[in-house]
Amino acid sequence: MQDRLEAYDFKHAHASPDEVWNEFHEQNRLASLVRTTFPRSSRHPLVALVTCMDARLDTNEIAGDTRRYYYVLRMAGSALDEKDEDMLELAVNNGVEVVVFTTHTDCAAEKMAKNAEQRKQYPYLAKAVDERQARFEEFMKRPGIESKINEHKLLVKWVDLDTSNERAIVHH
Numbered sequence: 336m337q338d339r340l341e342a343y344d345f346k347h348a349h350a351s352p353d354e355v356w357n358e359f360h361e362q363n364r365l366a367s368l369v370r371t372t373f374p375r376s377s378r379h380p381l382v383a384l385v386t387c388m389d390a391r392l393d394t395n396e397i398a399g400d401t402r403r404y405y406y407v408l409r410m411a412g413s414a415l416d417e418k419d420e421d422m423l424e425l426a427v428n429n430g431v432e433v434v435v436f437t438t439h440t441d442c443a444a445e446k447m448a449k450n451a452e453q454r455k456q457y458p459y460l461a462k463a464v465d466e467r468q469a470r471f472e473e474f475m476k477r478p479g480i481e482s483k484i485n486e487h488k489l490l491v492k493w494v495d496l497d498t499s500n501e502r503a504i505v506h507h
């Protein structure tokens with residue numbers, strides 16, 4: 336399939352917004368034909384992966400799987416909030432059997448939270464990092480999660496990723 340956006344790359348300064356939009360829309364039409372011809376598997380993800388938004392972490396590399404059969408929640412400092420806990424439990428109720436919660440070395444959010452000056456500038460993120468462990472434990476204690484763990488229908492792991500090579504070191 337040819338990449339027909341080429342005529343509208345940054346070397347061509349004279350494409351009008353309408354022309355760019357039309358090309359974008361056409362590209363979407365072409366791309367969506369691929370899924371019509373080769374439908375996605377209907378298999379439900381079995382793993383939900385929680386990672387920091389750090390750009391050095393590539394979730395396809397961490398999971399060692401390019402088929403994208405994973406849920407991925409990415410958030411600053413791996414700090415869950417209420418809606419993320421809800422979403423994870425919803426994913427578990429839809430078939431997820433393993434939740435992998437990750438933190439990582441050299442995390443900018445963690446470093447910021449240890450710096451008194453920076454904490455003043457980024458108070459919400461500092462608070463979220465402070466409460467990260469408690470949120471994780473809160474998630475584990477949710478009735479719908481705790482019962483599945485006790486029945487061995489769900490495994491929740493906390494791993495620390497080595498940011499330099501993405502190796503997972505099991506935390507607990």
Ligand SMILES: [Zn+2]
Nearest residue numbers: 387389442443
């Ligand atoms: Zn981070």
